[in-house]
Amino acid sequence: xxxxxxxxxxxxxxxxxxxxxxxxxxxxxxxxxxxxxxxxxxxxxxxxxxxxxxxxxxxxxxxxxxxxxxxxxxxxxxxxxxxxxxxxxxxxxxxxxxxxxxxxxxxxxxxxxxxxxxxxxxxxxxxxxxxxxxxxxxxxxxxxxxxxxxxxxxxxxxxxxxxxxxxxxxxxxxxxxxxxxxxxxxxxxxxxxxxxxxxxxxxxxxxxxxxxxxxxx
Amino acid sequence: xxxxxxxxxxxxxxxxxxxxxxxxxxxxxxxxxxxxxxxxxxxxxxxxxxxxxxxxxxxxxxxxxxxxxxxxxxxxxxxxxxxxxxxxxxxxxxxxxxxxxxxxxxxxxxxxxxxxxxxxxxxxxxxxxxxxxxxxxxxxxxxxxxxxxxxxxxxxxxxxxxxxxxxxxxxxxxxxxxxxxxxxxxxxxxxxxxxxxxxxxxxxxxxxxxxxxxxxx
Amino acid sequence: xxxxxxxxxxxxxxxxxxxxxxxxxxxxxxxxxxxxxxxxxxxxxxxxxxxxxxxxxxxxxxxxxxxxxxxxxxxxxxxxxxxxxxxxxxxxxxxxxxxxxxxxxxxxxxxxxxxxxxxxxxxxxxxxxxxxxxxxxxxxxxxxxxxxxxxxxxxxxxxxxxxxxxxxxxxxxxxxxxxxxxxxxxxxxxxxxxxxxxxxxxxxxxxxxxxxxxxxx
Amino acid sequence: xxxxxxxxxxxxxxxxxxxxxxxxxxxxxxxxxxxxxxxxxxxxxxxxxxxxxxxxxxxxxxxxxxxxxxxxxxxxxxxxxxxxxxxxxxxxxxxxxxxxxxxxxxxxxxxxxxxxxxxxxxxxxxxxxxxxxxxxxxxxxxxxxxxxxxxxxxxxxxxxxxxxxxxxxxxxxxxxxxxxxxxxxxxxxxxxxxxxxxxxxxxxxxxxxxxxxxxxx
DNA sequence: AGCTAATCGAGACGGTACGTCACGTCTTTAG
DNA sequence: CTAAAGACGTGACGTACCGTCTCGATTAGCT
Numbered sequence: 001x002x003x004x005x006x007x008x009x010x011x012x013x014x015x016x017x018x019x020x021x022x023x024x025x026x027x028x029x030x031x032x033x034x035x036x037x038x039x040x041x042x043x044x045x046x047x048x049x050x051x052x053x054x055x056x057x058x059x060x061x062x063x064x065x066x067x068x069x070x071x072x073x074x075x076x077x078x079x080x081x082x083x084x085x086x087x088x089x090x091x092x093x094x095x096x097x098x099x100x101x102x103x104x105x106x107x108x109x110x111x112x113x114x115x116x117x118x119x120x121x122x123x124x125x126x127x128x129x130x131x132x133x134x135x136x137x138x139x140x141x142x143x144x145x146x147x148x149x150x151x152x153x154x155x156x157x158x159x160x161x162x163x164x165x166x167x168x169x170x171x172x173x174x175x176x177x178x179x180x181x182x183x184x185x186x187x188x189x190x191x192x193x194x195x196x197x198x199x200x201x202x203x204x205x206x207x208x209x210x211x212x213x214x215x216x217x
Numbered sequence: 218x219x220x221x222x223x224x225x226x227x228x229x230x231x232x233x234x235x236x237x238x239x240x241x242x243x244x245x246x247x248x249x250x251x252x253x254x255x256x257x258x259x260x261x262x263x264x265x266x267x268x269x270x271x272x273x274x275x276x277x278x279x280x281x282x283x284x285x286x287x288x289x290x291x292x293x294x295x296x297x298x299x300x301x302x303x304x305x306x307x308x309x310x311x312x313x314x315x316x317x318x319x320x321x322x323x324x325x326x327x328x329x330x331x332x333x334x335x336x337x338x339x340x341x342x343x344x345x346x347x348x349x350x351x352x353x354x355x356x357x358x359x360x361x362x363x364x365x366x367x368x369x370x371x372x373x374x375x376x377x378x379x380x381x382x383x384x385x386x387x388x389x390x391x392x393x394x395x396x397x398x399x400x401x402x403x404x405x406x407x408x409x410x411x412x413x414x415x416x417x418x419x420x421x422x423x424x425x426x427x428x429x430x431x432x433x434x
Numbered sequence: 435x436x437x438x439x440x441x442x443x444x445x446x447x448x449x450x451x452x453x454x455x456x457x458x459x460x461x462x463x464x465x466x467x468x469x470x471x472x473x474x475x476x477x478x479x480x481x482x483x484x485x486x487x488x489x490x491x492x493x494x495x496x497x498x499x500x501x502x503x504x505x506x507x508x509x510x511x512x513x514x515x516x517x518x519x520x521x522x523x524x525x526x527x528x529x530x531x532x533x534x535x536x537x538x539x540x541x542x543x544x545x546x547x548x549x550x551x552x553x554x555x556x557x558x559x560x561x562x563x564x565x566x567x568x569x570x571x572x573x574x575x576x577x578x579x580x581x582x583x584x585x586x587x588x589x590x591x592x593x594x595x596x597x598x599x600x601x602x603x604x605x606x607x608x609x610x611x612x613x614x615x616x617x618x619x620x621x622x623x624x625x626x627x628x629x630x631x632x633x634x635x636x637x638x639x640x641x642x643x644x645x646x647x648x649x650x651x
Numbered sequence: 652x653x654x655x656x657x658x659x660x661x662x663x664x665x666x667x668x669x670x671x672x673x674x675x676x677x678x679x680x681x682x683x684x685x686x687x688x689x690x691x692x693x694x695x696x697x698x699x700x701x702x703x704x705x706x707x708x709x710x711x712x713x714x715x716x717x718x719x720x721x722x723x724x725x726x727x728x729x730x731x732x733x734x735x736x737x738x739x740x741x742x743x744x745x746x747x748x749x750x751x752x753x754x755x756x757x758x759x760x761x762x763x764x765x766x767x768x769x770x771x772x773x774x775x776x777x778x779x780x781x782x783x784x785x786x787x788x789x790x791x792x793x794x795x796x797x798x799x800x801x802x803x804x805x806x807x808x809x810x811x812x813x814x815x816x817x818x819x820x821x822x823x824x825x826x827x828x829x830x831x832x833x834x835x836x837x838x839x840x841x842x843x844x845x846x847x848x849x850x851x852x853x854x855x856x857x858x859x860x861x862x863x864x865x866x867x868x
Numbered sequence: 869a870g871c872t873a874a875t876c877g878a879g880a881c882g883g884t885a886c887g888t889c890a891c892g893t894c895t896t897t898a899g
Numbered sequence: 900c901t902a903a904a905g906a907c908g909t910g911a912c913g914t915a916c917c918g919t920c921t922c923g924a925t926t927a928g929c930t
Contacts, residue, residue: 012896012906034354038885049908054887133353135410136346137251142411150412161431170431177413178403178422179431185406186398192409193352194359195367196394205395213430214378214396216388229874229927255916266877271918448902468788472890483903488892563787569844570784571685576845584846595865604865611847612856613865615837620829623836626843627786628793629801630828639829647864648812648830650822663880663922689911700882705913869930876925882918889912898903 008055020046021053022067026127029064034130039063061134061141068127069148098160104169105207107160108183112203119191119198132192154180182210225272237263238270239284243344246281251347254281278351278358285344286365315377321386322424324377325400329420336408336415349409371397399427447490454480455487456501460561463498468564471498495568495575502561503582532594538603539641541594542617546637553625553632566626588614616644659706671697672704673718677778680715685781690714712785712792719778720799749811755820756858758811759834763854770842770849783843805831833861 024046028037039060043050057063080096098111118124131149135142154177161176170179183206190196241263245254256277260267274280297313315328335341348366352359371394378393387396400423407413458480462471473494477484491497510530532545552558565583569576588611595610604613617640624630675697679688690711694701708714731747749762769775782800786793805828812827821830834857841847 009896009905012904014907017907039887040885043908047908049906049910050887051889051909052907055906129353132410133350136350136353139411146410146412150410154412168433171433174426174431175422178419179426181403181406181423182399182426182431186395186402188406188410189398189402193349193363193367193405194356195363195371202395205392206398209391209396209399209430210427211430211432213426213428214387214391214399215428216385217434226874229876231876231926234876256918257916260877264877266875266879267918268878268920269876272875446901451902473892474890477903481903484892484905485894486902489902566844567784567787570780570787573845580844580846584844588846602867605867608860608865609856612837612853613860615840615857616833616860616865619837619840620832622844623832623839627783627797627801627839628790629797629805636829639826640832643825643830643833643864644861645864645866647860647862648821648825648833649862650819651868660879663878665881668881690913691911694882698882700880700884701913702883702915703881706880871930872926872928874925874927876923878922879920880922881920884915884917886915887912889910891909891911892907893909894905894907896904896906899901 013056014052017046017048017052018056020048021063022070024048025063025067026071026123029130030123030126033126034064034133037064037130059141061131061138064127064134065131065141065145065148068131071124071127072149096156098156100160100163102167104160104164105211108157108207108211109200109204111156112183112187112207113200115187116198116200116203119187129192154184157184179210183207230273231269234263234265234269235273237265238280239287241265242280242284243288243340246347247340247343250343251281251350254347256280276358278348278355281344281351282348282358282362282365285348288341288344289366313373315373317377317380319384321377321381322428325374325424325428326421328373329400329404329424330417332404333415333417333420336404346409371401374401396427400424448486451480451482451486452490454482455497456504458482459497459501460505460557463564464557464560467560468498468567471564473497493575495565495572498561498568499565499575499579499582502565505558505561506583530590532590534594534597536601538594538598539645542591542641542645543638545590546617546621546641547634549621550632550634550637553621563626588618591618613644617641664707665703668697668699668703669707671699672714673721675699676714676718677722677774680781681774681777684777685715685784688715688781710792712782712789715778715785716782716792716796716799719782722774722778723800747807749807751811751814753818755811755815756862759808759858759862760855762807763834763838763858764851766838767849767851767854770838780843805835808835830861834858 021042024042025037028041028045032041037060039050039053042048042060042063043053053063057066076096099107101107128149131141131145135145157180158176161170161174161179164170165172165174165176170176183203186206187198187203190198190202196202238259241259242254245258245262249258254277256267256270259265259277259280260270270280274283293313316324318324345366348358348362352362374397375393378387378391378396381387382389382391382393387393400420403423404415404420407415407419413419455476458476459471462475462479466475471494473484473487476482476494476497477487487497491500533541535541562583565575565579569579591614592610595604595608595613598604599606599608599610604610617637620640621632621637624632624636630636672693675693676688679692679696683692688711690701690704693699693711693714694704704714708717727747750758752758779800782792782796786796808831809827812821812825812830815821816823816825816827821827834854837857838849838854841849841853847853
């Protein structure tokens with residue numbers, strides 16, 4: 001059966017070029033920002049022909065998305081090797097799970113502080129801002145960004161909240177997928193839209209407010 | 218005194234052109250999206266010379282920001298005239314205040330539902346997404362976007378929450394500016410990042426969760 | 435003995451591929467013109483790898499030159515077989531000799547009319563124009579084109595003129611290689627440069643003018 | 652009445668750019684040859700944007716044709732000023748008329764020698780070869796090349812031959828437009844196709860053969 | 869009411885990047 | 900173990916916009 005007219009043969013793909021393109025894309029976004037990052041610039045810095053980029057990715061945003069996914073995976077693997085069994089959570093590293101010490105508030109504060117660190121890590125900030133911005137305006141890419149990067153993270157909160165529900169620390173009728181937004185989304189919005197400072201104090205406060213509500217007890 | 222080349226005389230500015238540029242910018246963003254909206258395209262559709270745009274605005278984003286502010290003001294004025302004293306809150310209209318019926322939950326749900334309507338109004342969606350996205354990546358513009366459009370809205374929640382604190386309906390030790398984020402930011406993130414559906418049910422739930430917290434009482 | 439990378443083994447050359455490349459090259463030049471004929475296009479139409487072309491020919495022009503030589507030889511052989519001994523001169527066919535009926539003017543007119551026919555044969559026109567054009571600008575190829583295709587033809591005129599000199603029909607002091615240009619070159623230039631119509635009348639006139647000169651007798 | 656969608660306004664055309672483009676085009680063709688002369692190269696050397704070339708010319712060949720016409724006109728004007736009334740005929744200069752001393756053979760030899768000089772002038776050789784080659788394959792351009800450059804030259808021969816007919820030095824029944832090809836076309840072909848050396852001796856011989864014919868008197 | 873200096877529509881200009889095509893080289897893979 | 904297939908780095912193509920810069924032709928504020 002014939003393939004469509006122009007599907008490149010992935011088995012012949014140059015791994016060297018792929019890596020060089022990822023590196024160049026991330027470096028350029030960090031150095032000059034997303035809008036001034038061009039396909040030609042990436043190709044040139046990667047020592048690669050433009051066509052090699054166009055052959056494998058449909059757009060600048062897609063290059064960056066994959067580059068960032070790759071970066072995240074690498075960081076996660078390194079973290080898994082370096083800190084196997086230690087429970088350490090270095091900045092810029094995906095968590096495999098949120099700690100479950102039995103103290104929900106403490107666990108959430110801990111992981112949100114790690115997120116604050118990550119959001120401030122310059123190596124991650126530029127590309128993730130760029131991707132988030134592109135996703136705001138380009139729904140298709142936005143959905144992929146969310147599905148591949150954001151949602152897996154949020155799922156960890158869902159898991160931790162369910163565990164808390166089982167332990168009786170969270171109201172059993174709550175939808176965890178919505179509940180988690182009470183402390184995650186405010187942080188996200190402050191970071192994305194510069195609507196306020198992003199600090200440990202702030203995220204600690206969010207957890208307190210969210211867990212106990214705004215109304216008097 | 219000699220004229221400074223970069224200080225155009227605003228008294229001679231053509232109102233006709235300004236309006237035409239706003240209309241063209243908003244129409245183009247709605248029709249073809251922000252990235253494909255060009256200065257040349259705006260000028261051409263507005264029947265205006267490119268220089269007339271460059272004379273008065275430093276960038277495409279600024280044109281759109283002012284166009285959108287203008288649109289919002291117009292809509293607000295119309296609403297103020299049409300519904301003077303009625304408390305009506307038509308879609309696409311800035312609120313001057315959040316209703317204060319004494320029932321905080323109901324008032325918040327009401328105004329968030331209005332926001333849901335606004336977010337779904339196509340005339341507003343395209344430009345506000347475009348501006349939000351640009352603001353994610355362009356901090357300077359982002360801050361103006363927030364200061365001119367977002368923060369005034371949020372201030373209304375601050376006011377309502379303070380009123381509730383005075384009425385004893387909200388814990389007095391809360392920072393209202395942070396508290397409001399518990400129900401506003403999740404909505405914002407869902408809309409911006411397509412992380413979930415944006416519905417009345419959802420915002421109602423947010424208010425319930427936020428007011429009463431996640432932990433059992 | 436180790437193989438030298440730049441000395442392909444001609445004994446293993448695929449005759450099938452060679453033929454397919456010639457056919458594809460001639461067809462493409464006729465269909466889309468020389469500049470739009472590409473190596474990739476020839477390879478693709480011939481069902482051949484690009485490397486198979488680059489292995490055996492240094493340039494597009496060389497492929498076409500050999501393809502055209504091959505075509506000419508084929509046509510000549512066919513003609514030789516079909517019309518053996520008849521003196522027939524079908525269009526598109528190299529002459530082995532100019533007829534020598536004793537009437538120099540008639541013989542020259544006859545063979546020039548055959549050339550007119552050949553120049554108008556579309557199967558020959560596209561490639562020979564392409565090669566001629568390339569030869570104008572690429573001296574090396576031009577010399578090969580002349581040596582392999584043009585000069586052998588002109589030699590036939592030299593032979594006929596020498597015969598005429600022996601018969602006393604042409605001034606004995608003339609250089610036949612120059613003399614032949616008086617009627618051959620005008621035709622060539624008209625055809626190459628579109629400086630005038632190419633007709634039997636025209637070539638007949640050329641022969642008359644050339645044989646008897648421009649001055650009164 | 653409206654013009655078509657994209658006719659540039661010739662009154663605003665930059666003379667400086669036009670000149671720079673002509674100069675760059677001629678220089679590049681002379682230095683690296685026609686095929687390696689690129690629009691980008693011309694633009695870059697002329698200090699001009701590519702679009703400025705594409706705005707005014709449809710192709711590389713057209714740029715070169717106009718550049719060469721311009722060069723010819725300039726040279727002719729200079730010659731007209733420098734040598735007014737002297738009858739001098741410097742290489743690289745269009746003749747306004749062929750001398751008419753009463754000795755047709757001498758006059759033709761003189762002007763053909765001047766043509767030999769011109770054909771050997773490197774400043775003229777590269778661009779005129781390039782244009783001639785392009786004209787062989789691109790009939791439209793070829794016709795313009797002939798009409799603007801070649802035919803005016805040939806007309807001078809027509810005039811001189813008519814004058815000779817009136818003086819009784821040329822057979823009155825001859826068509827001068829065809830007759831001139833007997834000595835002009837051989838020279839053209841030798842030069843274009845490298846079919847032989849281009850010398851004074853050769854052109855002198857051509858005049859002798861053409862005027863007196865090949866047959867004995 | 870007329871001057872005059874500005875803004876205006878228009879668009880040419882030098883640039884940069886786009887996305888495509890073909891080059892000529894090199895590597896992989898299927899027959 | 901040859902050759903088709905085609906990925907690769909390279910570089911030019913022709914197009915779209917960028918932001919700057921001139922042009923007359925209004926056009927509005929001051930004399």
